[in-house]
Amino acid sequence: MSAFWRTVTVSLTALETRALLLDIEGTTTPVEFVYQILFPYARAHVAEYLARNQDSADCREAVALLREEHAAEVRLKPDITYGDLEYIFSLMDRDKKSPGLKALQGLVWQDGYKSGELRGQVYPDVVPAFERWRARGLDIYIYSSGSVLAQRLLFGSTEAGDLTTFLKGYFDTAVGSKVSPDSYGVIAQRIRVPPPAILFVSDIGRELDAARTIGMRTVFCVRGGGDAPPKSNVHPVIGSFDEIVD
DSSP states (O other): OOGGGOOOOEETTTTTOOEEEEOOBTTTBOHHIIIIIIHHHHHHHHHHHHHHOTTOHHHHHHHHHHHHHHHHHHHHOTTOOOOHHHHHHHHHHTTOOOHHHHHHHHHHHHHHHHHTSOOOOOOTTHHHHHHHHHHTTOEEEEEOSSOHHHHHHHHTSBTTBOOGGGOOEEEOGGGOOTTOHHHHHHHHHHHTOOGGGEEEEESOHHHHHHHHHTTOEEEEEOOTTOOOOOTTOOSOEESSGGGEEO
């Protein structure tokens, strides 16, 4: 292991932590679950979902968002236009953090979780950490590019049971981009905790940089098979939630 990103132990007491803000992909949940299970499921079932739910208010709202995004793209590139389904697949192919796509994916996944075809996944150290942090009186929040619905579905259906009982709240890109400092300021205001008392854990350096800019404490989570932090990394590095101690 290279010295510049050797893992450390992070003390919640020393940091005077009152709340934890957690990323999902690569932090609480394996990246493979997202890219090899969730995304393919949405792609395989989205056309059927749209056909069955075209009169649903939630479906109509997601499609309206997608059409607004498509119109904005067309204004920039008038020679590129798509039908609704073509545009959805285009966004998937480009792995775009599209609010409309994320909303629609959450609705498709909801059917999958209800049928039992999908079940949320978390790393083995997540549940014991949630139990420790809750016993200590800390509030735990999630901030992910996936919709709040998708977050609730994932944590509500894991093999370890319903983990939503541990979670105080959820945030998605409705508060702003995950690489924008303003987004973290909004979250701090909404949960009514000053930034220095919030510990943000993510596997993405740019997200951590943004949170650190407004004064949040930060931890770079490096799971097995994940990307190594850049040599310019200034965030403490952990390989497991076991390294976040009282």
